[in-house]
Amino acid sequence: MGDTKKPDKDGGTSTPRPLNPKQQSRRDFLEGAGATAVVTTAVPVLGISAANAQQADNAASVPTTSIRLTVNGVSHSVDVEDRWTLVEVLRDQLDLTGTKIGCDRSECGACTVLMNGAPVYSCSQLAVWADGAEITTVEGLAQNGQLSTLQQAFVDNNGPQCGFCTPGQLMTATALLNNTQSPDSDEVRSALVGNLCRCSNYNAIVEAVVSAGEKLGGVA
Amino acid sequence: MKTLININASSISDAVAAAQQALGNGQSIAFSGGGTDLLQQIKDGTDRSDVIINLRTVTDANQITSNGSGTAIGGLITLTDLSASDVSAVLAEAAASVGTPQIRNVATLSGNVTQRPWCWYYRNGFNCYKSGGNECFSVVGENQQHAIFGGGPSFIVHPSDIAPALVALNASFIVSGPAGERSLSAQEFFVLPSQNPLQENVLAPGELLSGVNIPSAPSNTVSTYHKIMDREAWTHAEVSVAAVLTLAGNRVEAASIVLGGVATIPWKLDAVESFLVGKELTEAVVREAGALAVANAQPLAKNGHKVPMTSAAVERTLMSLAAV
Known part of the structure; x- marks a missing residue:
């Protein structure tokens, strides 16, 4: 498709990134800096990037499909390899690196995004399966520079410790708050069973979600 | 992940046709509903499918x-x-x-x-019966979770x-x-x-x-599913009990009791079912049903805990359905 659009920082659009996920970013810079020290080792710091490098090398020979994703309200046409997962496309093609890859096998929840409003593990969806879907990532929660009520509650209740699980926790909890008015702590725990926090900061996370629900539900 | 071809199917018949074509081309195929576990197996190499038939685009089979x-x-x-x-x-x-x-x-x-199956030998690439080999490594191995x-x-x-x-x-x-x-x-x-x-x-x-x-079941039919896990969420059953009872008051007119998590297939407890028919669901009857449920159990070296666990699960499930 020729109408591929990609949002700029200022909300405009730019030409799409080609099927080469490796463009200059903080991540690439750090990897590049490492590679100058050990020139023969092209293997980057993160296993994910090793996979991407391999994908880029093979790009000409592997099946690709043009898909359309609406991410945080912005429509994108993207050419994806059939084997790419949704989180790989979000992070490597659309530069939305707020969504994290933890286990890459549906166990930890760090990659949770909303697909048509429902939380899913983006590590375990092929991007082609999301064709036509509305995706919301953690980048879509703040509006006009204002944190969402839930995000602010995470700040106020010290929800994040290391913070790696926070985007996934926020997305699952956002879906809960969209569907349940003022959930109690049991409802929050039940909704968040698919999001692990290896700092084990669960109490603070549950308190944050409960308090956000109370704020959103309004004072009776 | 390995190279994959994704094919979106529009209907069940379309999915079957796509599968036939791929198989005819010598490709290995996998049907994918949610695909969560399939992708995990492909990443791990325990599933080597070339072609994924995506069923999320099928609209005639979710009603x-x-x-x-x-x-x-x-x-x-x-x-x-x-x-x-x-x-x-x-x-x-x-x-x-x-x-x-x-x-x-x-x-x-x-x-x-x-x-x-989620057997840790199969899932970790052992060449067992489930992956085409001719050995079950659990027999003399770590069989805590086995049948x-x-x-x-x-x-x-x-x-x-x-x-x-x-x-x-x-x-x-x-x-x-x-x-x-x-x-x-x-x-x-x-x-x-x-x-x-x-x-x-x-x-x-x-x-x-x-x-x-x-x-269809008679209107006086009640049912429940009771699942015991080794943690509170996101895992498979140590033992589970699916129970469907037709009750007249507290008297069992018909019973269907099936175990999960303890057998190689869903395990129907025929003897327990016939034992229950005609009886009142008292504590004594339920306890006897729990004992009968494991009469033919054959535990391995390390999964003996599943025997009393199964009895208890059957008892609790039946008691939860008893009229109060």
Whole structure:
């Protein structure tokens, strides 16, 4: 498709990134800096990037499909390899690196995004399966520079410790708050069973979600 | 991930046709409903499919429809939708017990029923019966989670929560393939390792479970699903009990009790069922039912805990259905 659009920082659009996920970013810079020290080792710091490098090398020979994703309200046409997962496309093609890859096998929840409003593990969806879907990532929660009520509650209740699980926790909890008015702590725990926090900061996370629900539900 | 070709199917027949074509080209195929576990297996190399037939684009197999004789459920209904449905408590509770909300939002009835075993040997690439070899490493290995019923030569436990519920509801299983549709009883659909150690069901390459039919039950029928896990969430059953009882007051008119998590297929407790018919659900009767449930158990070296656990689970499940 020729109408591929990609949002700029200022909300405009730019030409799409080609099927080469490796463009200059903080991540690439750090990897590049490492590679100058050990020139023969092209293997980057993160296993994910090793996979991407391999994908880029093979790009000409592997099946690709043009898909359309609406991410945080912005429509994108993207050419994806059939084997790419949704989180790989979000992070490597659309530069939305707020969504994290933890286990890459549906166990930890760090990659949770909303697909048509429902939380899913983006590590375990092929991007082609999301064709036509509305995706919301953690980048879509703040509006006009204002944190969402839930995000602010995470700040106020010290929800994040290391913070790696926070985007996934926020997305699952956002879906809960969209569907349940003022959930109690049991409802929050039940909704968040698919999001692990290896700092084990669960109490603070549950308190944050409960308090956000109370704020959103309004004072009776 | 390895190179894959994704094909979006628009209907069950379209999916079957796409599968036939790929198989004819010498490619290996996998049908994908939610695809959560499939992708995990592909990443791990325990599934080597070349072509994925994506069933999320199929629109003719995710409905619940009732008619005079029962309820038909499309195999591609999500577990989230199934858990919110009012077909039967045992089915909704079983669906709600699976995995996590993120998984249930995409996982399907068919995918849950036909998922591969979660034996740690099979999942970690051992060349066992389930991956085409001729050994079950659990026999003299770490068999804490393995079968106490229906084992040999493989001792996997059937991993599904939905399957015991469906068997307890006397569902028939609709298989779609190149020869069209066929309807199978649970006994015909699920396969003991002694019949074929490679598979857990009769599905041939290119066939899929496209739906189930559940016969109508009398209005005084109650049901529930009780699942015991080694942690509170996101895991398979140590033991689970799917129970469907027709009760006149507290007197059992008909009983259907099926175990999950302890056998190589959903394990129907025929002896317990006939024992219960005609009896009042008293504590003594329930305790006897619990003992009878494990009369033929054959634990391995390290899974003996499943025997009293199964008895207790059967007792608790029955007591929870007893009229108060």
